[in-house]
Amino acid sequence: MTKKPFFTSGLKFSCNRCSSCCRYDSGFVFLSEKDLNKLMFALNMDKDSIIKTYCRWVTDWKGDEVLSLREKSNKDCILWDSGCTVYTERPLQCVTFPFWDSIVSSAEYWEIAGTGCPGINNGDLHTEKEIESAIEMRACQPIINRTGADL
Ligand code: SF4
Numbered sequence: 001m002t003k004k005p006f007f008t009s010g011l012k013f014s015c016n017r018c019s020s021c022c023r024y025d026s027g028f029v030f031l032s033e034k035d036l037n038k039l040m041f042a043l044n045m046d047k048d049s050i051i052k053t054y055c056r057w058v059t060d061w062k063g064d065e066v067l068s069l070r071e072k073s074n075k076d077c078i079l080w081d082s083g084c085t086v087y088t089e090r091p092l093q094c095v096t097f098p099f100w101d102s103i104v105s106s107a108e109y110w111e112i113a114g115t116g117c118p119g120i121n122n123g124d125l126h127t128e129k130e131i132e133s134a135i136e137m138r139a140c141q142p143i144i145n146r147t148g149a150d151l
């Protein structure tokens, strides 16, 4: 982020585990190699079986094929069953929500995200440094991309 962020005084967020962001709506949960390794540990499965059972290849905004979790027919995340079944090993995208570049890039996007998440603007105050650190963590763990790769 090059311009001064709107959250220099921090942002309030505490997850109440309502599961709204894991259910009901279609969406992508992108996976990095580290995420896959964590899922291998949580599900006690090898990488190929996890990709085959729980994942799908989707097209990103650049037109590349990238790895995401699947959804059930009712749009719930494939790993949701009365709560996240891999909570302690859940993907970094889930861990860092709502401190995503796409959400904290403006106060307006932050407020829009808040309409779907009761944890936004409530609870613990997260400092600018914490928020920047969440964004950097994701930037350091690229999503698995099979465009041009042998996967
Ligand atoms: S919608 Fe917000 S409060 Fe509900 S589980 Fe997701 S992050 Fe937590």
Ligand code: SF4
Binding pocket: 021, 022, 029, 069, 077, 078, 079, 080, 083, 084, 085, 086, 087, 090, 091, 094
């Ligand atoms: S992996 Fe877990 S936390 Fe992430 S969307 Fe699926 S059920 Fe929700």
